[in-house]
Amino acid sequence: MSKSIAINAGSSSLKFQLFNMPQEDVVAKGLVERIGLGDSIFSISYGDDQKFEVVEDIPNHEVAVEKLLEQLVALNIISSFDEITGVGHRVVAGGELFKDSALVDDTVIQQVEDLAEFAPLHNKAEAVGMRAFKHILPDITSVAVFDTSFHTTMPKKAYLYSIPMEYYKKFKARKYGAHGTSHRYVSRRAAEMLGKPIEELKIITCHLGNGASITAVDGGKSVDTSMGFTPLAGVTMGTRSGDIDASLVAFLMNKLNITDVNEMVEILNKKSGLLGLSGVSSDMRDVEAASETNEDAKVAVEIFVDRVQKYIGQYVAVMNGVDAIVFTAGIGENSKTIRARIINGLTWFGCDIDPERNDTRSEAIISSEGAKVTVLNIPTNEEVEIARDIERLRK
Numbered sequence: 001m002s003k004s005i006a007i008n009a010g011s012s013s014l015k016f017q018l019f020n021m022p023q024e025d026v027v028a029k030g031l032v033e034r035i036g037l038g039d040s041i042f043s044i045s046y047g048d049d050q051k052f053e054v055v056e057d058i059p060n061h062e063v064a065v066e067k068l069l070e071q072l073v074a075l076n077i078i079s080s081f082d083e084i085t086g087v088g089h090r091v092v093a094g095g096e097l098f099k100d101s102a103l104v105d106d107t108v109i110q111q112v113e114d115l116a117e118f119a120p121l122h123n124k125a126e127a128v129g130m131r132a133f134k135h136i137l138p139d140i141t142s143v144a145v146f147d148t149s150f151h152t153t154m155p156k157k158a159y160l161y162s163i164p165m166e167y168y169k170k171f172k173a174r175k176y177g178a179h180g181t182s183h184r185y186v187s188r189r190a191a192e193m194l195g196k197p198i199e200e201l202k203i204i205t206c207h208l209g210n211g212a213s214i215t216a217v218d219g220g221k222s223v224d225t226s227m228g229f230t231p232l233a234g235v236t237m238g239t240r241s242g243d244i245d246a247s248l249v250a251f252l253m254n255k256l257n258i259t260d261v262n263e264m265v266e267i268l269n270k271k272s273g274l275l276g277l278s279g280v281s282s283d284m285r286d287v288e289a290a291s292e293t294n295e296d297a298k299v300a301v302e303i304f305v306d307r308v309q310k311y312i313g314q315y316v317a318v319m320n321g322v323d324a325i326v327f328t329a330g331i332g333e334n335s336k337t338i339r340a341r342i343i344n345g346l347t348w349f350g351c352d353i354d355p356e357r358n359d360t361r362s363e364a365i366i367s368s369e370g371a372k373v374t375v376l377n378i379p380t381n382e383e384v385e386i387a388r389d390i391e392r393l394r395k
């Protein structure tokens, strides 16, 4: 049987999921954390709720890949390395270069490294992960799947900022978006659930996790998305501010005596959003719970709902209509209250949520029978989308 592995490498972590293909069954999944930081934690879950976990020093991603493959054999999850015939690597920044997933060769790895100026921590780690797999399993199909590819269909009017054109021409300063693999997966799945060709549908996909982005998918193509040059833009997130007036950066640097602009950007990325507003947590569960008694937490949830509603409104205008709205990722999939609050403010567009149908964490249509706009809850599955890309691009 042929197995494919989806890899998501971060600066100090490596997540994986192993699939039987083409059945798409998950055989094992796991995580190596604290790579290069001492006391690395390596865990695998497999079979019927079986777990493996060890704490040991894993100095770099190459060693992490070696250990991972050896452990899959040791746990009898695979009988030998030969069973793995494909690997797919998630890459954060594909710039304008990668309009689709790509077969990995030395040139692609170099290009991923060159694009690191758009995602410094991520792209470098992802290139290391690709090299490690190429080294250990040189003959298998290796594919790079970019978070940005799905958004490369955006028209110029959507991806250009209203700043001097030469900054785009010289430096490629533009909107790239993110979460593309998730938006691609859930929009296709929505079309299947609606039983209609995606080419005929206008869909707004709301990926609401710790990072959050909204995408307008017209006829199966991303035509606009809320994240920008980096994932900092768009709606309020766990720790990111989302959209702000850029002059606020200068004003606050002055007030806070900050001289390094990167420090200010760090505040907007790591100390803002739900965390910064509520002072309680970046986790929506905590903020929702605190909002019962804490005014700041209450307003943080109101702002989150408000920003998502505004983007949905914008994208109805961008597409001149909407057939379906999809919720996905941690908050989108799990919080019926947030979904209901968002949709209950959009009834003028023909949205109507059915409270009973909305009482779910699984794949479901959650709007009422006969509502003009269909609202769906679709758990995202970026890993299976990566495994499918391996099959699609296999030579």
Ligand code: ADP
Binding pocket: 208, 209, 210, 211, 238, 282, 283, 284, 285, 286, 288, 329, 330, 331, 334, 335
């Ligand atoms: P990441 O972007 O890190 O992959 P996830 O998609 O896992 O994030 O989403 C994490 C977010 O989902 C957190 O804010 C968490 O609070 C939220 N979440 C998970 N379960 C629930 C729930 N039952 N109700 C509200 N929020 C939830």
